[in-house]
Amino acid sequence: MTLEHYSEPVLEEHYGEQVYTNKLTDDMRREHCMCLHCAKMTGDKETNCPIAQQFYELCCEHNNAIIMTRCKSYVPKKEKSINQNH
Ligand code: SF4
Numbered sequence: 001m002t003l004e005h006y007s008e009p010v011l012e013e014h015y016g017e018q019v020y021t022n023k024l025t026d027d028m029r030r031e032h033c034m035c036l037h038c039a040k041m042t043g044d045k046e047t048n049c050p051i052a053q054q055f056y057e058l059c060c061e062h063n064n065a066i067i068m069t070r071c072k073s074y075v076p077k078k079e080k081s082i083n084q085n086h
Contacts, residue, residue: 019063026065034068039075049073 009020035041040049048056051073055066 014065015063017063021065025067029065029067032067034071034074037077038071039077040073 007022007024009022011018012021012023013019014021030036035049035052035055038049038052041052042048045053051071052068055068059065
């Protein structure tokens with residue numbers, strides 16, 4: 001493993017407190033997090049993907065943010081809408 005390209009976290013305010021933030025990955029999160037592009041993520045506690053829901057609750061508890069890069073249960077949103085039309 002090389003630290004050559006590691007981006008040192010900086011303190012930023014998130015949800016009313018100072019949090020060390022990796023700007024590089026934090027900026028990529030909305031565009032590249034698999035959960036944010038997955039049909040199983042509903043944003044509703046009752047119907048949400050249970051894995052995503054656990055991550056969400058952990059992030060809320062500790063003021064973290066995560067970016068999902070690997071998941072065997074992923075369903076592309078496009079695939080869901082295609083399947084719903086058939
Ligand atoms: S199935 Fe995987 S990618 Fe989809 S919301 Fe759940 S954890 Fe995220």
